[in-house]
Amino acid sequence: MITALIVMAGLALVLGATLGAASVLFKTQGDPLVDKIDAILPQTQCGQCGYPGCKPYATAIAGGDADINQCPPGGDEGVRKLADLLGREYKPLNAEHGIEKPKSVAVIDEATCIGCTLCIQACPVDAIVGAAKQMHTIVADLCTGCELCVPPCPADCIDMVPVAETVDNWKWRYPVFELKVQPATLPAKEAA
């Protein structure tokens, strides 16, 4: 009886100490779930979800404050990935936050630009170069297409242009076997 108690108490002590040491040694910095969600989000930093950037939205999802269908740039595929990661049910994109659009980049009409720097301040990824009273331009490779620079522009000189398909970013289409239209159906239609 006493031996059993001593053994159990000893075991409890050893295991408790091990767990305590492990919690100190292997302490995770920050919330790993937030980083996983953040990795799925498209990083446009557009704020369409209602949060000031992708990371805050990821934090809100992880905390249960936001739903997974609030990110239009991530699109349907993004929602599916989030649903997969979080073990939740897929739901279609919430139209309140916007609709999925083809990837675009902002282009400044350089002849109209007055050099007010408002778009530079609005750009979340520093993709616009220019100075006060100097023409501004957008580095297309860095633009995430968030559209945040469009409303502040007083000269209305920023357009969102869909990214053109080139030899480098062209994709093979999903194989589809073409069905031939039967010409026999045409006379029947005419008769009707």
Add this chain to the structure above:
Amino acid sequence: MLSKLFSFNGGVKPDPNKSLSTREPIARLALPPQLVIPLHQHIGGTPRPLVSVGDKVLRGQRIGAADGNVSSAVHAPTSGHVVAIEPRPMPHASGLSSPAVVIEPDGQDIAIEREPFDWHAAAPGEIRDFLRDAGVVGLGGAVFPSHLKLNPGKSGHTDTLVINGAECEPFITCDDMLMRAEPGNILRGALIMQRMLAAKQVLVALEDNKPEAAVALKAAAQALGHASLEVVVVPTRYPAGGAKQLIRVLTGIEVPHGSRSTDFGVQCFNVATALAVWRALEHGEPLTRRIVTVTGNVERPRNFDVAIGTPISHLFAAAGLKPDTDKLIMGGPMMGIPLPNIDAPVVKATNCLLASSPTLFAPPEPELPCIRCGECARACPADLQPFELYWHSRARNFGRAQEYKLFDCIECGCCAYVCPSHIPLVDYYRYAKSEIWARERDKDAADSARERFEFRNWRADREKEEKAAKLAARNAAKPAVKPTDGAGDAATAADDPKKALIEAAMARARAQKEAVAAKNTDALTPAQQAQIDVAEERRKRASALSGSDAPAE
């Protein structure tokens, strides 16, 4: 002497159809009225154009400079004038356009003066730079810049240099005809490569369905008399010409997933690349021409020696395209890509132009469900499981497809060739690969955007802190401003120096106002006095009505 040949798993034996285009020797094709030379013809960076519209160019003149080391130069194939630098349709499955230099030949074909370069005396690094600037890239189909592969790496030497003349794909005969025509120069190129790679042996391999080329190469090898150089005839089986498959047949080395043959001391080049190296170093000729097989549904199938940039329509016109052609293919029937545009130019990768007709290639039969027979796995020369790749690609489950080593697939088409359900398996792999690449590009873009966004936030915080620190420092250096009339609250003034400043300014303004008196109120006439009294009366009434604090005066 190579005592034993090995074998690779799988493979198929399609009808070779090579005799169509080997009856006639290589013909040098006349120049077209316009040459369209794409700037980007190889793996790696797009060359920067070195000429502008209206410039006169000479044969062999560099018109595009290599952009970085993983790139290659582009040259003018003849003398003429640059008429445009603009996007032109490419020989690419998409049919999309890409920047190209358009040259109108002047018919004189004047060569540019050759820069003297003695490769015998040059260091390997200098030879590599020279080859990069001569635009020498792999002509077997991958168009990888050759100078990058001609580096023995850290070990400083290579065991085996394989010169690939297997040319296993049906219909294609450009390497066969080249080996028959210039066996000696191919071997001389191979010996230069051997020197650069410090290779112990050179194996020139070709399939046993090219006996004329084998005889020619063996005779040339004997004439050169190098003990380390050997011509090896390998059994004909598609895809024996795949680099990994050929290396396995010759050396028995199976290059595993994620490594390169270089890691095992083996390097492989196409025969045409060896010839291009020899021409570049011995004659200073950059790569501006190549041999192209024009075959299939044409009147006179044969091989042409054409200038790069020649429109494909020009070649088909020379070979006589038959009217019932329904499809054009660049490459062979197994691995070729559909050509949507006949006016696209010949590029460094163009080894064969194949015209297809319903009688030559029966239209594809309807795709039936996979019956899991496993024929594709038996035929796969890369030892993959094509049916697994197919299921995951079809279900857009790209992560799983990658786990089954989708990127080890060489798209040889053996699986689709043997499939009893006529599934276009390679189309699914190509689709999955391009989707994965697109996702990787998006991921890289997202990572860079995240980094930039975080940096921007960090910078905004830093600027805010700096501003606050600067203000605090200024206020600490300056004593608090004393209010001039003592009316300001001493406690608030001490608390907030800004408020004190405002108080002082207001007090100054009040004092100034008191000092200034109206000067038109002296010596008034009775009429004026009466008017003023009426106005004052009116003002009093107004202020009484509004009930608010009227002006004090």
